[in-house]
Amino acid sequence: MKASVLQGRKVHGGIVEGEALVTTEAIGGYGAFDLDTGEVIEANHPLRGASVAGKVLVFSSAKGSSSWSVWHQALAINGVAPKAYVVRASNSQVALGAVVLRIPTVTDLDRDPTEALESGDRVRVNGDEGTVEILQRKPR
Amino acid sequence: MISDIPDTLTSPRAAGTLRLGRDEQEMLDGKQGPARAKAMELLVRYAEGLGAESFVDTNNVTLIAGTLPDIAVLRKAVPSLDIDAVASKFYLGSDEVVVVDKVKAFTTSNATHRDQKYPDLQRGGAEACELMRRIEAYLKRIGVINLLTCTPYQSGNTPSKGEHCAWIESSAQAFCNSVLGARTNIEGQHSSFASALTGKTPLWGMHLDENRHANVRVEVEAQPVSAQDWYLMGYHFGTQLGQDIPVYTGVQRTPGRYSLIAFSAAGMTPGSVVMYHIIGVTPEAATLEQACGNRRIERVLGYGPRERAQVYERLNRSDKDEVDIVILGCPHYGLEQMKTVASMLEGKRIHGNVALYITTMRSVKAVLDREGYSDTLSAAGAIVLEDSCGLVLNIMDPSAVVASDSAKMVHYVPGTTGVSKVWFGTTQECVDAAITGKWRGTLK
Numbered sequence: 001m002k003a004s005v006l007q008g009r010k011v012h013g014g015i016v017e018g019e020a021l022v023t024t025e026a027i028g029g030y031g032a033f034d035l036d037t038g039e040v041i042e043a044n045h046p047l048r049g050a051s052v053a054g055k056v057l058v059f060s061s062a063k064g065s066s067s068w069s070v071w072h073q074a075l076a077i078n079g080v081a082p083k084a085y086v087v088r089a090s091n092s093q094v095a096l097g098a099v100v101l102r103i104p105t106v107t108d109l110d111r112d113p114t115e116a117l118e119s120g121d122r123v124r125v126n127g128d129e130g131t132v133e134i135l136q137r138k139p140r
Numbered sequence: 141m142i143s144d145i146p147d148t149l150t151s152p153r154a155a156g157t158l159r160l161g162r163d164e165q166e167m168l169d170g171k172q173g174p175a176r177a178k179a180m181e182l183l184v185r186y187a188e189g190l191g192a193e194s195f196v197d198t199n200n201v202t203l204i205a206g207t208l209p210d211i212a213v214l215r216k217a218v219p220s221l222d223i224d225a226v227a228s229k230f231y232l233g234s235d236e237v238v239v240v241d242k243v244k245a246f247t248t249s250n251a252t253h254r255d256q257k258y259p260d261l262q263r264g265g266a267e268a269c270e271l272m273r274r275i276e277a278y279l280k281r282i283g284v285i286n287l288l289t290c291t292p293y294q295s296g297n298t299p300s301k302g303e304h305c306a307w308i309e310s311s312a313q314a315f316c317n318s319v320l321g322a323r324t325n326i327e328g329q330h331s332s333f334a335s336a337l338t339g340k341t342p343l344w345g346m347h348l349d350e351n352r353h354a355n356v357r358v359e360v361e362a363q364p365v366s367a368q369d370w371y372l373m374g375y376h377f378g379t380q381l382g383q384d385i386p387v388y389t390g391v392q393r394t395p396g397r398y399s400l401i402a403f404s405a406a407g408m409t410p411g412s413v414v415m416y417h418i419i420g421v422t423p424e425a426a427t428l429e430q431a432c433g434n435r436r437i438e439r440v441l442g443y444g445p446r447e448r449a450q451v452y453e454r455l456n457r458s459d460k461d462e463v464d465i466v467i468l469g470c471p472h473y474g475l476e477q478m479k480t481v482a483s484m485l486e487g488k489r490i491h492g493n494v495a496l497y498i499t500t501m502r503s504v505k506a507v508l509d510r511e512g513y514s515d516t517l518s519a520a521g522a523i524v525l526e527d528s529c530g531l532v533l534n535i536m537d538p539s540a541v542v543a544s545d546s547a548k549m550v551h552y553v554p555g556t557t558g559v560s561k562v563w564f565g566t567t568q569e570c571v572d573a574a575i576t577g578k579w580r581g582t583l584k
Contacts, residue, residue: 011189026382026412031531031555035209043457043554061383063412065552066308067207069328073230074209077217089383091412092345095189096328099182100233105189 004134006116008109011090012098013127016083017135020121021055023047024114029068029093038080053080056123058113062093072097084125086113086132106130158187159194167338175238179334182233183342186331192342196304200322201245201336202292203284204308204329205231205275206253206527211267221271223278231333240282244339248287248297249279250309251472251501252532255525261497262525263532272527284336288527289501291401293320294474296503301423304347306335310414311405311471311548317415319400321423323347326414346415352424353433354387354417361444363392368566370399371547373443374406376451378413380441387417387431394421398477405471405548452583455550458561461580462493463543463573467530467553469499470546477567478504478524482513484571485520491577496522499530522574531556543579545570 023046032042038053052075062068075081081101087094090107098105104127109116113132117123120138125131166172167180187195208214208230211221218225228234253276259266276286287295290309299305299322307313307324316322325345327335335341345351358377364370377386395403395418407413417425425431468481478500490496498517500508505526508514517524530549535542535557543563544550550562563573565581573579 009191012185030207031552035213041555043560061412064310064409066310066313066326066328067204069330070204070207070209070230073233074213077209077213090189091383092186092190092325092331093328093412096186096331098189099185100330 006109006111006113006132007130008106008132009130010127011085011087011095011105011107012103014102014104015124015126015128016056016104017122017124018054018056018083020058020086020117020119020123021047021050021052021082022058022114022117022119024060026061026063027057027059028062028064029071030065032064033071033075035071035074035078036080038075051080052082055082056084056086056125057082058086058117060088060114062091062097066093068093069096069100073100076101084127086117086125088112088114106132158184158192160184161195164195164340173241175240176337178228178232178234178236178238179337180340182330182334183338183340187342187344190342190344192344194343195340196343196347197339198304198306198335198341199245199339200297200299200303200305201243201247201332202250202297202307202309202312203247203279203332203336204250204252205279206250206272206288207329211264211271223274227278231329233330240337242283243336245306245336247284247336248292249284251288251290251499251527252529253286253288253527254532255528258523258525261523261534262528263534265534287501287503289472290529291472291474291501294472294504295501304341306332306341308332310408311401313414314404314408314416315401317346317352318404318417318422326412350434352385352415353435354385354431355435355438356381356384356386357437357440358386358388359440359442360388360390361442362448364395364399365393366566367399367402368545369448370395370403371406372448372451374403374413375410375455375547376443376447377441378407378409378411381407381411381413383412384439385415385417386413387419387425387428389419389428391418391421398474401471402546405546409548409551449583452564455547455564456562458541458563458579460541460561461578462541463563463577463579464494464537464540465535465542466494466496466570466574467533467542467544467549468497468567468570470530470544470549473498473500473504475504475507478508478513481567481571482516484568485522486516488520488575490521490574494574494577496574497525497530497533498522499525499528502526533557535559541579543570543573
């Protein structure tokens, strides 16, 4: 396995390329986003002010209200949802969100993706194979 | 719980591969109609995403049907707002419109449906009220009971110990697992609706004995007494635990039922504590050994006055003594809390600049009406909302200061209403603020 590939398991299939938006924190749904822009608005969240629109969202896990999939679906309807989820430790909220949004989603990777990836990295998420390939590092 | 697993599923199977029972395959194949086929298809993809190997029967489901994006978003997906199309898209994630006949499982619905008597007070106004009225009628049509509460266990849906449920609503999920000893994962809108239609939920996570045991021990030094204390401790560990399951040791005073509701809500607000044990209090924790089972304690954490003070500071985010809005009843107040607040307000009148909202469920409201407590509350100027939620209140002024006795409410108010100044205190402090218009809460 190449060093630039993280190997995990599929939560939901599909393949996309995109820019990573990374947080070591958990991601909520209810009250977490401006649903029109995809901007994170949750108080005290490290991603506050950043938009998840069109990003490969890399995060530790899902948290908060069980209406998680409702708000992520609303982001999708408004065209500002993430295009893939890469999750350190998936749970039922992430799995359901992935199923409703039908986006590539991987978890249980051989390296912690929230440490191995940085916001701005270009990655390819292969949900079917359960992999994340780092295509281009953000210039450091 | 082997007795609950259908015979067809007990045959040897490859690890990590989802196996379907005969009735599950029939539903997936459309032999029980297109709606159940959509529901089963969603559940199969969901179960695969979880890594579940089979399903388990459930006859206890709760829905969060009133929790929907604003009507503008609904219209983008379903311009006609046809109710079957809305349900297909927003409850089953299906672009194809499927008409549901009846749910298979006993199913009740959650709050957020709006109190039809106060359209102007709640987000979306009359239009949202009308949509919720149609959703209520839709749920009735398909055999769902409109309890319209986030605490169904206070109102006729109390699962038995060990019962397999598919529940939404974070505070209720933690209460269901931890306090009642019933079993639910953190289900969402779409999975719970699919479970209602099929009577199935993935046999995964909290449904399995081995996943319910504690792996973190918390030594409680700062003894929780009031519901506020339980909120503080629960919220603190909500931020610390991730998906770990805590066992709390050293709790000397048995919490009342509202403290356990508060504790269940708190751990699920900044985190995902869907299962906790308190030695000598919760049903799967008579002893430390029982709470831990075969799992090893990986971390030991403490809770003392310093942690308690820190989380109190974190929750109180106002620098103004004035209070404009007081919100009580999150999660929904039951009879005891309603009676307590009525006695605090008896013969008094709230301040002219303050609005006091108390949310509860229709069944409790019906009893309060007959017992005279609704009159007491109304004479004091309080507005009791049924079927609804403080977080759908239409707060026009973002500079308003909100006070609540719920850590969950003060956590969610900024993200959902635009208000940034919040106070968190005891029920008495909140009622006092409603009467005086001033915040005088302190950590005692």
